[in-house]
Amino acid sequence: MTEKSRAFCIAACLGLTLILVSAASVARSEGQDSAVAFKSGDVQAIIAQLREYERKEFQQTLKYKTSSVLMSRPDAQSVEETFEVSCWKGRHLVETRDPKTGAKTVFAGSEYGQFRVDETGKEQGGGTKLSRYVAPEDIAKAQETVKKGFGVRLPLLLPLTGMPRETWSDFFGKQTRLKFTLAREQANGNIELAFESEMFSGSLTLLSASNPVALRSSRSRKNAPWVTTTERVILPAQQAAAMPRCAKLEVVMQDAVKNRLMMRATYKFSDYVVEAPSENAFRLSNYGLPDAEGVPLPSGRRRVWIWLASVAAGLFLLAGVLRYVILRRRASPAPTVPGT
Numbered sequence: 001m002t003e004k005s006r007a008f009c010i011a012a013c014l015g016l017t018l019i020l021v022s023a024a025s026v027a028r029s030e031g032q033d034s035a036v037a038f039k040s041g042d043v044q045a046i047i048a049q050l051r052e053y054e055r056k057e058f059q060q061t062l063k064y065k066t067s068s069v070l071m072s073r074p075d076a077q078s079v080e081e082t083f084e085v086s087c088w089k090g091r092h093l094v095e096t097r098d099p100k101t102g103a104k105t106v107f108a109g110s111e112y113g114q115f116r117v118d119e120t121g122k123e124q125g126g127g128t129k130l131s132r133y134v135a136p137e138d139i140a141k142a143q144e145t146v147k148k149g150f151g152v153r154l155p156l157l158l159p160l161t162g163m164p165r166e167t168w169s170d171f172f173g174k175q176t177r178l179k180f181t182l183a184r185e186q187a188n189g190n191i192e193l194a195f196e197s198e199m200f201s202g203s204l205t206l207l208s209a210s211n212p213v214a215l216r217s218s219r220s221r222k223n224a225p226w227v228t229t230t231e232r233v234i235l236p237a238q239q240a241a242a243m244p245r246c247a248k249l250e251v252v253m254q255d256a257v258k259n260r261l262m263m264r265a266t267y268k269f270s271d272y273v274v275e276a277p278s279e280n281a282f283r284l285s286n287y288g289l290p291d292a293e294g295v296p297l298p299s300g301r302r303r304v305w306i307w308l309a310s311v312a313a314g315l316f317l318l319a320g321v322l323r324y325v326i327l328r329r330r331a332s333p334a335p336t337v338p339g340t
Helices: 005-042 043-059 140-157 168-173 299-329
Strands: 061-071 077-087 091-097 102-109 113-119 128-134 180-186 191-194 202-205 214-221 226-236 246-255 260-273
Touching: 005 043, 005 180, 005 191, 043 168, 043 180, 061 140, 077 140, 091 140, 102 140, 113 140, 140 260
Parallel strands: none
Antiparallel strands: 061 077, 061 260, 077 091, 091 102, 102 113, 113 128, 180 191, 191 202, 202 214, 214 226, 226 246, 246 260
8 A cells, every 4th residue: 555545545534524423413413412301390491302302203204014003992993904104204104904804005295285085995896986185285394294194193203202183292292381390310311301281291201302202191180080101112223323213102092980891002113214115105106096287207207208209200300301392392493404
């Protein structure tokens, strides 16, 4: 290795080291700022931290499998469903298939619109039906609409921050006279919070200030004997900078007076992979249905139309040239033959 090559390698190593140290310093600084916000007990600061983390989860690129077992009423049987979820820069695709009939349901939400498409199995004729459609909107404004559409299944979309029908930032944001009576960081990095509002009181334990995932929580309604508890299992961290991944979430609502189970929901998550879905999956045309007005053509089809338009323009130009040549030959006088 020459002196010049050695110097280049040393400079490159030093540059990489500085970048890594700087990134770690920024991450540590952000973590410290978050810890200060949580330990302060300031209502708006805590809600802002939870909402920002929720937005971060909503925007991540990830694909995984999930299942839910729901018992929505004391006298109801549990309903089990399995799903495949793909998230990409705020776009979300959720697919489920009936193992008995083969029927498939697809939910897609993006700036191209939000829709649900039901595809029946072969025994039912194999047709495709548009069950729900919301016109295209800015992807940054779509988050609330998507969350409302999932209802009790919201944790399927937001495994880290979702609860049935809402997130913790949603819940706290709706409370009146909310205050945190306890806000502290434990020795293991967990954040412990206790809260009280006009209608609720409760507590929750967050994974950390930089990853405020509710590991455990309990909340009681003051004017009703209902107590709701949650417990979330987190997989071991794959990378230090990556968001943690949820393995299981269990939500239980009980009537504390009658000691009766009111609702139970269990969500399990597996097969995580960082993979973006096809952009075409968020278009109705991908399912044999016409796209809404204003939705641009898929990139592949756009290239085909550009190619066809170019070919047509070329043929039109060639036809014009040939026509000009033919007309000119017809207009030219016939050549005279000497001696005639």
